[in-house]
Amino acid sequence: MISLTIGANTVANKPCYGTVTVAWNNTTRSATFNNNVLPAVNAGDPSCTLVSGSINIPGLQIL
Numbered sequence: 001m002i003s004l005t006i007g008a009n010t011v012a013n014k015p016c017y018g019t020v021t022v023a024w025n026n027t028t029r030s031a032t033f034n035n036n037v038l039p040a041v042n043a044g045d046p047s048c049t050l051v052s053g054s055i056n057i058p059g060l061q062i063l
Contacts, residue, residue: 001021001022001023001024002021002022002024002031002062003019003020003021004019004020004021004022004031005017005018005019006018006019006020006038006050007038008038008048008050009048010045010046010048012046014040014041014042014045014046014048015040015041015042015045016038016039016040016041016045016047016048017038017039017041018038018039020033020036020037020038020050021036022034022036024062026061026062028056029056029057029058029059029060029061030054030055030056030057031054031055031057032053032054033050033051033052033053033054033055034050034051034052035049035050035051035052036049036050037049037050038050
């Protein structure tokens with residue numbers, strides 16, 4: 001598991017930003033998201049939920 005700081009937008013284009021804990025696979029060099037919630041940037045806006053997916057970072061190996 002790693003802590004990853006990331007930004008996203010809701011479908012209504014309301015920004016979210018925060019740090020989430022995600023699974024890291026050192027073999028595929030990818031972080032996997034599964035229902036991670038990011039807080040809204042602006043008070044009163046909805047939060048963002050990263051339902052599922054992954055991001056590949058080919059040059060990163062965590063020791």
